[in-house]
Amino acid sequence: MTSINRFIQFNNETVDTRLLNRMEQLARALSSAPYLRLSTRKLWEFRPSEGAVSMSVFWRHRPKEIEQAGYLSDIYLISAGFWRHFSLRSWRRFEQVETHLPELAAQLLLMAEEFRLSDRITAERPGTKHAFEVREKIVTGFHSDQLEQNRKKGFWADAFLNAAYLKLRGKDVSLNDELDPLFLAWTELFSADSTADSARTIQKILPQLEYLLNSDALHTYYTFGEPAEKMPPPRYHEGIEAEQSEEEEEIDTIEEWFQSWHRETELNDAAALEYELERGDSKLADGGREEEGAGEVEQTGTGESQGEHREDNLADEQRKDEKKPKKASGRFGSANDGVVYYESRIEALPFDRQQLQQWRSEQAPYVRALLKEMQKRMQQRIESERTNLHAGRLSKNLLPLVTDERPKPFYRKTAPSKQLDAVFSLMIDGSASMVDKLDETKQAVLLFHDVLRSLKIPHEIAVFYEDAYEAGDDKQPNYFEWLHKFTDGMTDHAAEILSLDAHEDNRDGFAIRWMAGRLKQRPEKHRFMLVFSDGEPSAYNYADNGIIDTAQAVSETEKMGIEVMHLFLSGESTSEEQAAFYRMLYGNKSVSADSLEQFVEQTLRLLKRTLHLVVQAL
Template sequence: MKHVVFNNKKIDASTFLQMENLSISLSKDPHAFLEFDFQAYFDDEEQKFTVSHFWDNQEHLAQLNGLKSDVYLKALGNKHHTDFKEFKDTLKELHETHLKSFFTQLYVLLEDIRLEEIIVRQRPGTRQLFSTRKNIYRNYFKSQFKANEMRNFQLDQLYCLIYLSLTSTQLTYQTNEQLEEVLPILFQTFEAKKTSDISSIIFQVQQRLLPIYKQDMIHTYFGFLPLNKLADTTSCNSKAKELQNDDEQEGLEERNSEDEKLSTWHRESKNNENDDNFLRFEVESGTKTAIKANFAREQESQDQAIGNAFGSSKQGDHKDSKQTDATETANSSNNSHQNPFGKYNSNVSIQYISPKQQTIDEKKQYSTLSAVVSKDVKELRKTIEKSLENKQNAPSDKYYGRLNKKWIKLFTEDKPKMFYKKQTESKELDAVFYLLVDCSGSMFNKMDEVKKSVILFHETLKQLKISHSISGFWEDASNASKENKPNILHQVVPFSQSLYPSTGPNIMQLHEEEDNRDGLMIRIVSEELAKRPEKHKFLLVFTDGEPSALDYFQDGIIDTHEAVKQARKLGIEVIGTFIEEDEHQDETVQLMKNIYQHHFLIASGTEDLRLQLKPLLKKLLLRSID
């Protein structure tokens, strides 16, 4: 198990789920899903929305407003008010110019402005969200303009001025000769009714600017991911434009590929001074050969900037897994929203392991560790028994029964209850506990101390006759694949045997294994706990870090948070216990808060864990006295 940091940021599970629920609500599509990315966009083919990491460094309220504005623009705006056929056709045409990055991003910007006007009219309550968005972006583009001016990035300067001009609330603003020429056209955006109107505006601007600028925009400010797909579709489309050259490469069928190297150069593929483009976008020129259009070439200075204009991706592994999961979800009857284990746990299998026959060594080890916690167990048992006795004998004020000695009530109350009735029925602890132990590989130096804490719970609960269960869990990483992810639940102390005097040594069978899929196991044991008849249900999860398993990574935080939330809806109190070997780190606190909200404790080292668990157990037991 390891801490997974994406873009140097931990995923805030609560915020993510809030944005995801908002996107589903606005899009009215229960199968849509949300991701964080470097740019915000809507993929109409996968029904995927993304929100931008641009907001990561903002203050919390500004960050929420910014993320919500992304969701509104994509889930409500693009989803319901963008003509994607028109949008993609226009993008393909813009794609053929040497200023593709500039016009692509300008097209996205103008469409977003049009959508913002529609959304604010339909939902006036969003005005504040977009006001915050506009203010933050204006400050950003002001700083970008100065930086681009110093570097003499002329088209980037123009783009910044366009944004500042279109979002200005004043009649005067900074301008230049090129901006003055196109600004009247750009202001037509506020009168646009549909996507085709924005297309008309962008082509008018294109006619005026193409002859002036020879070099494309360098930076990426707004992106649109499906352009990657457009490029692939264009290069593979059977109805692609006719090649400028009608020549062919002869004799390929007679040649032996092992004996002779094929040509890997198209004369039109060489970049000239006026058109530094990716080769895959130039396949309309070339020869009718068997050579693949997307062959590799050396990277050039502007490649990354142009590539980003079509949507920057996240870490490769995560993105691949997302796309794979989406495909599997679409083709499977057990899709993500029907999967009882949650949408991030596709293709998992569960193996339940019963405790093995106890060995002599296990019995000796248990005897040694139980002696360490025996004093704490006795103190806890006496405290709870005394509380039960006080609860049982506590007088209750009534209008009849035994006369109460507190006569002052005659003078302080209008209708004093001067009698009481002694409670004859016995009070019991109406509670049930489930201890879930992370058995991932990184627990190798902490498992002994975790066992002491588990024994503390087991012995205390056993003496108070409170049913409980103890299990370890892990994922078999060595045998895991995208088609099958085997997960093991090792139930060393089942409910049916939890009060037996001889079950304790089974706890010694917990060992560190491989990966951990916390959200999955919390869901499984929560279902078991929910069926129990006890009134008070507690689930304690012993872990030492972030969930980590195949195709889980950053999704593990989201999934575990969601599993905890669902368990609490079932009336189960879920508490996370984190073992931190070093001093408390802010990242650790934020991680636990993301998953468990305020119901967690962090032990500063293994020795501190048991000391913190003792008052926690006392508090939970006292709460469960009826």
């Protein structure tokens, strides 16, 4: 697991997940593309093969109002401008023109289109005007500074780009006597109505630029991302003859380009099924179906016999089923599409019974005090039936309304049940960095288990981790090991808790969604998820996107009516930076243990907090 205390301070920068999530939802809404993903990069760009767009980090480290307006302008340009109104056909034709200034030409076209589409967006959506005004003010100052630097260094192609931007904003700038006349044709962009018009204007001045400039632009102010010719590969399957049309369907908009890649991804998810449909059974022998019986037995059935062996067979079958890998298949967030996961019981190892007895004796006063407090609170909430009240349920005996001067025809009923209508789950980070906190974590988990067993509250405890050594681009194996399951009732699983161990990486967003799916099926009114961890999410290809994915998972889970709480386990005093980081992920439902001795105390506080909420709802 990575730590948020990194060696170099500027590397300690984290993504504002809540802001990024809002911007992603806005991009999806404007583009009508619910599959669209958003990230931050040096420049705004498109990556259709990943189903992703990026807004620029250019807006970071500025006042919050400017930063947000800048990000908004990026989103408006990407999803309300370029998405449907930029012609890929015109762009491809433009790129086919041979020139020794390809970088300058490409950036001039994107600059011209940004100018054209900004005006179009503000005309169609007047509410976007403020964001573009902020953008123009900041970017104009940036290009003014860059113009002076590039002119001094003799980078004339870059200087022309800076001056071209400023000319479109009505600024009076000059380069030299040879380049200045080209801006007369450049101003034709004020009347451009399409990508083809913008390309035509640039092609008009490009020959003269080639004559006057010896080298291409060195700096990148605009980039499109993936090249336009990068299209989804054709799909062919053995055993089926594909009729290929002589003329391929030409994609003209970015929206169509993304949709084609999105369809390709969906088809890939069902590749095994397609193979089965096109070829028949993929395990056929060479001679046909008649020879299939010669293969090995792959599955056995269990009969309805009442013999003693039946339970053993069912247990064996369940253990075999737990060893089978399951694919995420897009059900747990796009950052976890390559995950395969395994669910199993943790193996109970031999443990020190004297140590267990000591921990339980130390925790017994806390458990008894909490139980006594809960019983007292519940008793206060339970009222016996009382009659002759000014408010409550209307009695069937309405005679006092006629006979009494001050009638009291209302009553209150007895509370139906003392049972707490709640369910809990505890997710434990099983990454390698937990190795120095295992004893304290076991004590906290044991307290959690004992309190809920005493209150007869159903709960589940699971440790999660990723196998860092087996993880790769194709798949990332993840493991869930149950210490206690909902179906176990109030069974004591202290042996399993004391068998808890540290492993490799942690994929928090995936684990939270996995447990949320289980809690969602529960009938209880109050559902709580506690997450014990000691640092950032850290797994294969799960850095910044892991932080974003975890924050989104928490948000999605809370929308299901499941309250997510987080306990940060640390052997040192928690810094303000760490506290702010976890507030970003979990909101105000994240607490920290500043020392190993506080693990049990903070766990007790979390349980008290949640149980009080349940009692109040009785």
